[in-house]
Amino acid sequence: MKNKLTHKKINSTHLNSLKRFTLVFLSLFLMFSSCDIYNQEDYQENIVVEAYAVANNPLPEIHISTTSPVEVEYNPEAVIIQNANVLITLLDEDGNDADQFDYFFSSNKDSYITTSTHKVLPNATYRLDIDFNDRPEKIQAFTTIPDQFQILNNVPDEVIYQSTDQIEIIVSAPKRTDNQNVFVFSTIAENPSVDNLTPFYLASFDNEDLKLEDVLINSSGLINEGNFEVKSDQTIILRFPWIGVAFYGDSKIVINTVDKNLADLVRSQQVQLGGSTLSPGEIPNLIYNIEGGIGVFGSLSADTAYTSFARP
């Protein structure tokens, strides 16, 4: 009996102590609970700009639209903005305005165009300014045009697909506008048809993972200059990967170098679609390099070679 009473007393003391500690921890718990509220934001409409300047080509068309809420049907024609004030300015080496080009909306092209015959200058920097009479946004973006390069060697008229004689293309060293040049290869088949598909693409087509129009222009991802051999004369040897060949037969091989704006847009779009180390469902925005809106004011240089891919 005595033992029982003593045991009860100890338990009571313990429980009182326990209550005190519980109260302290509960207070801390409530303090924590009130912090770090993190919720999703509401949708806000943004201006979307899309323009691609190509070295030694006329000034680009500029497409201006708005975003639309994700849950509604997306209609590309319905989101076009037709009443923007658009101006492209060529900057000199000191960053001052050197020339200006007015744009107006073309309903035929659903884009803004210019009447100027100015050809885009390699290595030059252009500024894009957009504002609106009925909207508060002011958009500004810059692009520095990649240097124009040239294919220096004679690409063979015909190569056997997946033979050991991989196509090598030697290009002049373009002046770098960023840490290194970034290339994109495109293959455009002269006679695209299902019968001409190479085995990997044919299997994808058969599995309904691929439509023919997806590979009419078959392009690589972004490929850093660091992948390729730079010769002592600073020319670059590009090895054309077989994965770029979707069709047998005559083809154009277009080599592009792209500016940072375009590279950022493309690489971040791939991440948004899940091609990275991010956890599934962790979706970032694209990298836009535009003030006041989203989109891309990008630029590139290109040169073209011709060959034919023969069946092995």
Added chain:
Amino acid sequence: MSIKQIFIVLILTLYLIPDSSAQETASVNGYISDSLSGETLILANIALVEVNRGASTNTSGYFTITNIEPGTYTLAASYIGYRRSDIEITLDAGENLRMDIELIPEGVQLDALVVTAEADEEEIRNIGTAQIATQLITDLPSVIEPDVFRSVQLLPGVKAASDFSSGLYVRGGSPDQTLILLDETTVYNPTHFFGFFSTFNPDAVKDVRLYKGGYPAKFGGRIGSVLSVYNKDGNRIEPQGSVSLGLLASRASIEGPFQRGSWMLAVRRSTLEPLLAILRQSVDGVPSKFYFYDINGKVNFDATQNDRFSLAFYSGNDSVSIPFQDDALINLKYGNQTVTTQWRRIFNDQLFGFFTLTGSRYFNQPTFEIGGTPFERDNDILDFSFKGDLEYIPNERHTIALGVWGGNLQLRFKDQFDNQTTFNNKIRSQYFSAYIQDEWQPTEKWIFNGGIRLNSFSEGDYIRLEPRLSAEYRPNSRIRVQTAYGRYNQYLSLISNEAFSGFDLWLTSDEGVPPSYGDQFVIGAKTIPFSDYGFDVEVYYRTMRDLFELDPFISDPAGLDYSEVFRFGEGYAYGVELFFEKQKGAFTGFIGYTYGITRRKFPGFNAPVLDDPTKARFYPPKYDRTHDLNIVSSFELSTRWSVNAVFSYATGQAYTEPLGRTQFNGIPWDGGSRDAFVIGNINGSRLPSYHRLDVSFSRFGSFFNIGDAEWQIQIINVYSRRNVWFYNYDFDENPVERTDVNLLPIIPSFSYTVNF
């Protein structure tokens, strides 16, 4: 004098320290082991009853009690699931009594579900520390195989990323922030089957201990936590073995004694081939090769009464080959091998030493060949190290531990595209760390543990100092209030994808890539509200700084400097953990609850879409779960039948709900258009809550009188809750269509185990 020299002198000094009390007092020391297997018992309790003085065995099963007045005492030893041993000893002045004790198992199997022995409670009740009993690992319902990590995930403060991932997300840290040690050797790849379950074979494991945070100076190398796994030494009394057949994997183990030691060998291999062969008849893209295995082995040799040597090894390997369509093949090989040799020496009754040589090789070698264009990656780690640890007990008030850990770590990260090397980084770094800590008990009610750890990493010339402090106050025998602080550094980062860990990539600090570091603060109370029950509360706060990980926006690392492939960020985590357990009886189990917040931030990531893209906001990683509850119970229906159940509930994981969309139609080299989402807060939304109930029934019997047998029938996700893993968005539909990607449905399975 260099740091190394200081420690050498310190060690020699300790070795030569005369036993100042030897003339007046006595001591008792020895090993505590299982009487049936001879397996040493880690953290068993030992006490002199008359003077209320006690100690715990260390990780070698060794104890020592010093400064005992001469006289006759009762030496009591106890451990969970074993009969208490009371031995009368008489100590003369100056005597150092060697007393190796064997404890007899009680044979009550389910008592082992949760740790109950007082001695073990002593260790478990250290702040931030938790243990999983090996019996629990095999008793719990499991998919494919009983799993060490899945069991650890049930503890408060530990979260699972998904049903498909056994990765340990401890107190807001990613899996690479947990140092995983197998017999003191670092394991870099702890998972099989793309992360589905861990590489540790439950047949081989003796002890699993998780230091969740605020851990002492003895450990280092990670900013989060430490999971220390010890394999069995092997039966020192008689040969024994077991065979377990499962649907998708099977395992076997054998162990036994030799003249002056013991040995153990455990193997496990997937048995997926028959299933794959059937699937290949009707399904495309089924692997042409897919297997994993692991082998654990250990040999112990008792050279003298005071010198024990051991050699342990582990080898785990996963290999898969998937020809997913014509002219397209994926090959993936990854694994880890470790070897550990250890010398344990009792120098005298006050000084015990461990000296360990470790080797660990990690490799991950995926190759793709698509449309005639090969892509190869090679990520290797070769890590060889030496560890020396000393435990010095000068008197009953102090326990001093000190040690060094030095080694050479070689890491290679190489990419090849189209047979040309596009990125090749090879880092050879010498690392060294040294620590000293003192556990000081000035009174019965207070214990302080202070220590300091010094780290160096030669690549980048980094030297970091890490103070560690903890204090414990015992107002009475049933309550302990504890607090701890520590600073931690980490020189490694694991680049992994939660969805698929097959392409894991380890990277290290280097010039321009400083180590991550963080501070941890923990305060808690451990209580015994009623006999056989435990109730613990812990509050933690931790910071994570200079986090380095591969920049997800870098699609091609070619031509970049090593430091340019990273992004550097910071984070913090805090939370409250509650743990209530019933420790004994036919019905046992525990309830673990965590309220936790984790946030991370990287420049340019999660910036408002129209603001400066170099800005960033903190965001919760996907694995952040505000509320996390696990209820684990075991009921012994009869001597032949038992039932185990696990119920888990957690707040839905964070995900990013897209707000708007747009389209880019004019990219010059594109034939079509590219869609893009407009995002608000990254991971600003939550998936539906996660909950799941698993049960298992075990029936014990005999296998033709050769050995014991156990049938286990398991049902995973009893009510087939379709928990959501993540949402998939399909741009081919207009408006964009969202579909659920679900986690595991209901899965029944069974296994049959024979112990002989």
